[in-house]
Amino acid sequence: MAEMRRFDGRVALITGGGSGIGRASALRLASEGAAIAVADINSEGGEETCRQVQTHAGRAVFVPADVTQAADAERMVAETIKAFDRLDVLFTSAGVGGGGSVVDLSEEDWDRLVDLDLKGVYLSSKFAIPEMRKLERGAIVHVSSIGGLRGMSGAHFCAAKGGLINLTRSMAVAHAAENIRVNCICPGYIATPIIQGILDDPEKLKRTGARHPMGRIGTAEEVAAAVAFLASDEASFITGAILAVDGGYLAAGR
C-alpha cells in the first residue's frame, strides 16, 4: 500500500490512548502525520504509547486524565492546545466492558460503567468541539460496540453503547453545519487487554472467534484503520455513520 499522509499538520486527541484500540489508533494517525495527545487514567500505558509514537519519529504528549471528571476533560483539551496549538480530531476510545443483568449489577457497577462509556464521551466532546469551531472543521470518532446494536450480557454496557450510537447521531446533526463530523464504530471482539480472559483461554478464544462469520476476532490495527478513515478528509461527506468493524457479526444477526 502506498504510504498515506492523511494527517500531516493535524492534531488528534485520543482518550484511552494508553492501550488497545486507542494505542493502535494513536500509532496509525501518527504514522500518517498527526501529532497525538494521549489522554488516559493509566500513566504507564499512556507514556508507553507516546514512546512508541516517538520511536517512529512522531510527535506525542501524554495527558493524565480521568474522562469521567469534567475538570480533567477540560484540562486534557487545554493541554492538547498548549502542546500543539490546535485540535482537528477527537477519538474517544476510553471505555470498559462488563457483563451482568440488571438484577445482578450493583448500582455502583452501573454508575461506573455508564459514567465512563457514555458521560466520558459527552465530557470529552463538550470541551473539544469549541477548539474545532476555531478551525471551522473537525472530526470526532466514538467507539460503541456490537453490544450497542444488539442485546448481549452487560445491561449497563449495552445501555451505554446503545446510547452512544444515538449520541453520535445527535452530535452529527448538531454540528454538521459547522463542518464538524461525528461518526461511530462498532467493533466485534478485538484482541486487546479488555478481553484478556478470552485471549488467555484457547477454547474461549476459538468459540468467540467462531461467533464472527469471518471465523476469528479482530485486531486493534483493523479497528484503527477504520478510525483513521472516518477521521480523515476521505470521509468528508460522512457524518452520523455507525460503522461495524466486526467480521460480519452483526450482519449474521447471531
Ligand SMILES: NC(=O)c1ccc[n+]([C@@H]2O[C@H](COP(=O)([O-])OP(=O)(O)OC[C@H]3O[C@@H](n4cnc5c(N)ncnc54)[C@H](O)[C@@H]3O)[C@@H](O)[C@H]2O)c1
Ligand atoms: N476490545 C474489544 O473487544 C472491544 C469491543 C467493542 C468495543 N470496545 C470498546 O473500545 C474501547 C477501547 O477498548 P480497548 O479494547 O482498547 O480496551 P483497553 O482496556 O485496552 O483500553 C481502554 C483504555 O481506556 C483507559 N481508561 C479507562 N478508564 C478511563 C478513564 N476514566 N479516563 C481515561 N481513560 C480511561 C484505560 O486505562 C485503557 O488504557 C472501549 O470503549 C471499549 O468498550 C472494545
